[in-house]
Amino acid sequence: MPKSSNKTQCPHCETDCKTVKTKQISRMYREVTYVCQNPKCGHIFVASVTPVRTLAPSAAPCDDVRIPVLA
Numbered sequence: 001m002p003k004s005s006n007k008t009q010c011p012h013c014e015t016d017c018k019t020v021k022t023k024q025i026s027r028m029y030r031e032v033t034y035v036c037q038n039p040k041c042g043h044i045f046v047a048s049v050t051p052v053r054t055l056a057p058s059a060a061p062c063d064d065v066r067i068p069v070l071a
């Protein structure tokens with residue numbers, strides 16, 4: 001069974017983290033706050049989510065959004 005892509009690991013202890021907050025900054029940028037679930041670690045951090053490439057083009061594209069089409 002492949003690892004879930006929705007799981008984010010703590011960069012320090014590699015334990016799965018819980019999403020506690022998401023904030024959409026712009027169309028192309030979202031910040032996600034994670035809390036490490038390892039009680040001996042306790043790391044809380046913010047990660048950025050941004051589209052990096054298009055695999056299938058949008059049928060309802062926005063003129064302001066340019067995401068490279070790369071396989």
Ligand SMILES: [Zn+2]
Pocket residue numbers: 010011012013014015036037038041042043
């Ligand atoms: Zn941790």
